[in-house]
Amino acid sequence: MIARSTARTLFASVAATALLSGIGAGAAQASEPAPAVAAAPAAETGTLIPQETWQLDNGLTVIFNIDRSDPVVAVALAAHVGSARETPGRTGFAHMFEHLFFLDSENLGPGGLDKMTARIGGSGANGFTSNDITVYLQTVPNDALEKMIWAEADKLGYFINTVTDAVLTKEKEVVKNEKRQSYDNQPYGFTWPVTAAALYPADHPYSWPVIGSMADLNAATLDDVKAFYRQWYTPDNAALVISGDFDPAQARVWVQKYFGEIARGQSVARPTPRPAVLSQTRRLMHEDNFAQLPELTLSWPGVERGNPDVAALDVLFRVLTDGKDAPLNQVLIDDRKLTSEVSAYSGNDLIAGNIQLSVRAFDGVDLDTVQSALDEGFARFEAQGADVPTVARIKTMMEAGFFGQLDSVLSKAQTLAFYDQAGGSADADLAAIRAVTPADVMRVYRRYVAGKAHIATSFVPKGKPELALEGSEIAVVAEEAIVAGAEPDVNQRADDKPYERTASSFDRTVEPASGPAPVLTPPALWTAAMANGLNVSGIVSTEVPLATFELSIEGGRLFDDPKTPGAASLLARMFDRGTATKTPAELENAFKALGATVAVSAGDERFSISGRTLDRNLAPTLALVEEMLLHPRWDPTELELAKAAALSDIQDQRSQPNAIAGRVFDLVEYGPGHILATSALGTEASVAALTMDDLKAFHATNLAPGLAHFRIVSPLDQTAVTQAVAGLGRDWAARDVAVPTWPTPATPETSRVYVYDVPGAKQSVLVFGGPALRRGDADYYPASVMNFRLGGGGFASRLTQQLREGQGYTYGVRSGFAGGERFGEFTLSSPVRSNVTLEASTLARDIMRDYGGTFTAEDLDVTRAAMSRSRARAFETAGAKLGVLANVGEIGLPADYLTREAAVIDGMTIDQIRTLADRYIDTDRMIYVVVGDAATQGPRLEGLGYGAPVMMNERLEAAER
Incomplete structure (x- = not known):
């Protein structure tokens, strides 16, 4: 989604990670x-x-x-x-x-x-x-x-x-939509506003x-x-x-x-630190309209940027919550089974800092029980202390993680801007992290956390106030009423008139000429095949001392049984829970000691193990990946924990309007009985029914090296990589496996509107579209070029210019083609303010409907210039380079496909754009999904002209039983 602004935590995350960086x-x-x-x-x-x-x-x-x-x-x-x-x-x-x-x-x-x-x-x-x-x-x-x-x-x-009253009025509406999207229409969206108002006095900025x-x-x-x-x-x-x-x-x-000639302003003093001071703990609660699970957040006053305790606090909260050995995880996850995750954060701004710890509990768990478990976890930490090996592993992981976030010039520029404002330097922050000792960790724990006054916020599902902490007072949350016509009509150009230009020594209206065209060289790919059928490919990149890799295995959840979906996803959760010779904690610590992170996931068409490690540690990291893949631990206790986490995620998914919209769209698009009509997580019943034998059978039958592709971006050459991956090529036994064939969904004969009711929703989430091209289809890239001016070009797109900039209906809107190896679709998606659901839907539909016939020569020029020149950024990051390898190795695109796609852009004509638009964007044969307040918006949607909306709540609930 288009984002031109953020809540408070995004830039804080930049600050938290701005500890070290590499450069060319x-x-x-x-x-x-x-x-x-x-x-x-x-x-x-x-x-x-x-x-x-x-x-x-x-x-x-x-x-x-x-x-x-x-x-x-x-x-x-x-x-x-x-x-x-x-x-x-x-x-x-x-x-x-x-x-x-x-x-x-x-x-x-x-x-x-x-x-x-x-x-x-x-x-x-x-x-x-x-x-x-x-x-x-x-x-x-x-x-x-x-x-x-x-x-x-x-x-x-x-x-x-250039700022006029009309401009200001329109942009106010855009900001309101951003607030609705980020706060009002999100589960737990008001947690920070409630916390901040309690943590700081009213006059604190x-x-x-x-x-x-x-x-x-x-x-x-x-x-x-x-x-x-x-x-x-x-x-x-x-x-x-x-x-x-x-x-x-x-x-x-x-x-x-x-x-140079812009006038200096009045001098601005650096803000004076003003830490938060709490005399007593305060408990607040809110019944959240969207939340499906209770969540407890504890917040303590922290330290401002530049305080010598910043680094030790960062390490402290990783010691408390990072991994199987972390004391809070041991108690809340393993021992008392109250949650699947404990998260913590230490933020350091110029004036003050704050420390947050959050637990989203399982369904029906009383948050007093969570608080009791946290107290037990803290007591365990006080008794055990922070040991040298744990602190060393955490510091190694922090170093590797930062390098991974600085593989683009944009992130480097962002980090340098942060240090200019905040003071200090990357070198100083790295030195501070390296200097943290276990004694420092215990010292800051006692100084800022142990027994200290804090703010405790309980966000509980609507109608379940009894789950909140005992003694909590009701938080003040201002919720917007849905009132038709509450906002003014906007027209940014309503009061356009000549304005006085600011004086300059030269004519600033003349746009500078372009410099010499950049020389763009697509990355060189190398490929290799192992004896067992495993395909290997790589790109050499020396920007940072990291190896970024992915082992992708064809099939994914296509192997799932639609009667008991979720096996692929549950198996993915089991892989990092130990091996035949290592407990979960031992496996986790082995990865951390190498500076490696590994994640396992089951997608629609592929099962993947992705990771990143310091390049010098690639071989031992892949040895651990091989052990994890070929010799899982199959621990019954860990299976129960994995199931509990899956059930929690299924329940939490029901609280997310965007996730609901995607689920409704899939159910309608693929139809009953199709595996992709079900949630990738499975259902509560199917997850509960899956056994260890089911997972062992899935593992033994479906994960074959002949369906696998290992790809890597790192400073290492082909010889070094193939040596590191040799164990997987030798020890993973070859076997013939056929991926199940599932029918391709058909384009709807007529358009219908499908509504999922979220009472009181302040926005309606729109997802319009249907089945479309696969990534390997000849028209896929030309159609993506066609879509640029419609909804793929950000602020250059018609959808953004009219729905956001023209009407102020939304904070962001986009359209695009998403194609895999076997399936593909075209979708338009946007959250819009509730009281203009019909108006926004009609405008979006009309823009799509009229697009081909109104496409102009100017549109073509903009499309060509944008898409051809943007190729200079096409493979800057490691992730983008892995994408190139995936397109060649998995989708089957030719090795020179980037050059061929450049020719597609150069050769595109207006007639081709119009033909592609007419062929692949038919607004009268689409699925129109709306997730929002049905009482106020449902009946109005009949005005789209596709009949009475089909209500989807019961249908989706039935599919998820």
């Missing part, structure tokens, strides 16, 4: 001589993320990081303003500005940034707001760097005159969520918005970060030209 080297060609630039001296800093930092005379901090691995650059403009700079009664402004900043500017023109992004093949301009910072970022081919510098400067210095109060936003005037901009959006309160393949000398010239 090299230099790009300058397009013109680079004269001297009047600027503060550069400072070369950092060894983990090499950077050059300097300042313009107006105070703008500029950070360069050179990475020659791909012909792309990431540009991040960071304003040092977040929700903490707001005041009570005027909350949500920082986040609102993040939205407004992507709209018009004086010299790019209306929607100019989004239009330019499509033309230059950018990743899609995006951004996020946290308590302390707002960041705008994008990745583009490196020949468009000057364009991006020009565009970002226009936002910072030449933007505010962290006491309200980043998205702010809807009442405050509704009351905001144009003058308020302009005053906020002038106070905070100044060069001396911002940083520009550029990471990637570029010439730093030339980039200095461009930065000086476009940013």
Whole structure:
């Protein structure tokens, strides 16, 4: 889903992982001589993320990081303003500005940034707001760097005159939809707002969520918005970060030209730390309209960024909750069987920090029982303490995990922006982590957690208040009423009129020319075949010292019996629960000691074991994978724990409107009796009925090396990889296995509307579409090209421009083709505000219906430019490279398919687009699924013209018995 803003936790997660990083080297060609630039001296800093930092005379901090691995650059403009700079009664402004900043500017023109992004093949301009910072970022081919510098400067210095009352009114509606999507229409969505209001005093700037109060936003005037901009959006309160393949000398010239004459603002002092202080524990509860399971969250005051205890707290909560040996897991999961997971988090912002521990209990569990178990777990931890091997393993895992998150220039730019705002460096954070000792872990536990006052929030299913902690008070949660016509009609262009342009020493309306076209070289693939039929393929990538791999086995849940579905998924849960010679804890610790993470999953068509490890440890990591795959432990106790986790996930799935919409769509699309009409998790009855013998039979019969493909992206060459995988090629016995054949669903003869009722839902989730192309079909990629301008091109798509930007109906909408080896489908999906369910559905249907006939030459130009130029980003990350290997090794695409697809883009015509649209997007032969409040919206949906809606609650419930 399109996301141009975030709740408070997204950027915090960047901060938490910004501990170390790797980088490439090299230099790009300058397009013109680079004269001297009047600027503060550069400072070369950092060894983990090499950077050059300097300042313009107006105070703008500029950070360069050179990475020659791909012909792309990431540009991040960071304003040092977040929700903490707001005041009570005027909350949500920082986040609102993040939205407004992507709209018009004086010299790019209306929607100019989004239009330019499509033309230059950018990743899609995006951004996020946290308590302390707002960041705008994008990745583009490196020949468009000057364009991006020009565009970002226009936002910072030449933007505010384009904001009108009509623009502000429309964007308020978009923000409201984001709030509904992230808070109102999500199970447990109000946990953080309730917690923050209790953890901090009312005048503390962290006491309200980043998205702010809807009442405050509704009351905001144009003058308020302009005053906020002038106070905070100044060069001396911002940083520009550029990471990637570029010439730093030339980039200095461009930065000086476009940013240099923007006026300095008033000096802004760094916020003073103001930690939360609690005199006593407070218990709050809320009956959640969506939640199916009770959840307990405990929150303690933590420490601010820069506090010497940050690293020790990060390690502490991994010691408490990470793995079979973790004391809280031992008690709550293994001993008392109250939950399948205990999660914890230590957040550190500029002014204060918070510590959170959360348990989503099994169905019907009283949260007082959970609290009692947590007390027992803490007591066990106090008695046992933190030992040296555990702390060492955790630090190794933290190091490997961070490298894995920094394999793109965008993530590097984002991390550098964080350090500029927060202080410190990646090198310092790494040193702090490495220095943590078991004694430090115990010290911070006693100082911040043991016996300390905290906030305890109980979120329980509607109608089950008895599950909340004893003595809890009712939390204040403002829930929106569904009222037709409650929002104003919006028209962003309603008061368009000439505005006074901000003075400049040159004509800023002229878009800079592109630089030399980037040279794009698809990654070189190597392949090998083992004696038992196992296929192996790889791509050499030296960006980070990690090996990222996947063992994919054809079949997946196609082997499931539709009468007792869920065997493939349950088997996947069993694989990491020990081996014949290792207990679950011993297997887990063996992986951790190598810096390895491994995940097992059962998909629609494939069973996969994916992982990542330090490249030096690939061979021992794969030896553990082989042991896990070929010699499972088959522990009865672990099977019962796995079943309990599966049942919990099945119940939790019923609380997620998006998951419900997907389940209803699958049930209608595939029909009764088809394995893909069932949940991949199975049903409560089928999971309960599955036995160990069932899983052993599935394992022995269906997982064969001749159906398997091992693929890897790492610095290691073919020889090293094939040596590391030799055990799987030798010890995994070959056998003939045929994957069951399931019928391909037929396109509906007529369209019907299917409604699943979620009473009181503040949004309706729309999923429209039907069966379509498989990935290997000749028309699959051409159809994907066709869809770009419809709903695959982000803010360049018609669906986004009309449903979000034009009407304010939604926060995000997309359409696209998703094709596997055997099945494929086309879908349009969007959450829309409840009281315009019919209007949004009608508009979406009409845009699809009219698309082919209204496709223009301009649409074709935008599509070609965007899709051809974006190929510079097509295989930047390890995940993208694994995708290339999968398309060749599993789908059967030719090794040069990337080159062939480039030719498809270049050769596409308007007539071809129209033919493809008519052939694969037939709005009168579609499945229309709506998950929302049936009482207010169901009868209205007859207005779509497809008859009375079919109610799906009982039908879905019957299918899941």
